Amino acid sequence: MASVNFDIPHELGLAEARRRIEQGLPKLEAHIPGGGQVSTEWPAEDRLMLTILAMGQTVKADMNIADTAVTGTVAIPMMLSMMAGPIGEFVKTSAEKMLSRE
Known part of the structure; x- marks a missing residue:
């Protein structure tokens, strides 16, 4: 299994960053090449576990949302x-776009 880490700085604060990500998640499926399904789980206020099913494969992303950055591993x-x-x-x-929209 390969993994990719990412770090997205922002100035939104935790609550606003989470709100924007939550609002953008339903649109994510439409942008998966070849179609796919997205499922989400919020095990904590500041943590999102994302599962993307596409092309018969499962890609998982684990994101941590903080006051000044969203970090994660895919x-x-x-x-x-x-x-x-x-x-x-x-x-x-995709996360950067969600954070930049109001």
């Missing part, structure tokens, strides 16, 4: 490891 199955960079970038870019 776990990519071996079958998709050659695409680890683009997959990790997709998750990071």
Whole structure:
């Protein structure tokens, strides 16, 4: 399994960053190449566990939301490891877009 780490600085505070991410999550499925399903779990106020099912594979992202940054790790199955960079970038870019919208 390959993994990609990311760090997205912001100035929104924890509550606003979480709100924006929650609002953007329903739109995420529409942007998965080839279609896919997204499921989410918030085990804590500041932690999001995201599961993306696409092309018969499961990609998991674990995000920590803080007052000044969203950090996380994207776990990519071996079958998709050659695409680890683009997959990790997709998750990071999606989170950046969610944080930038009001």
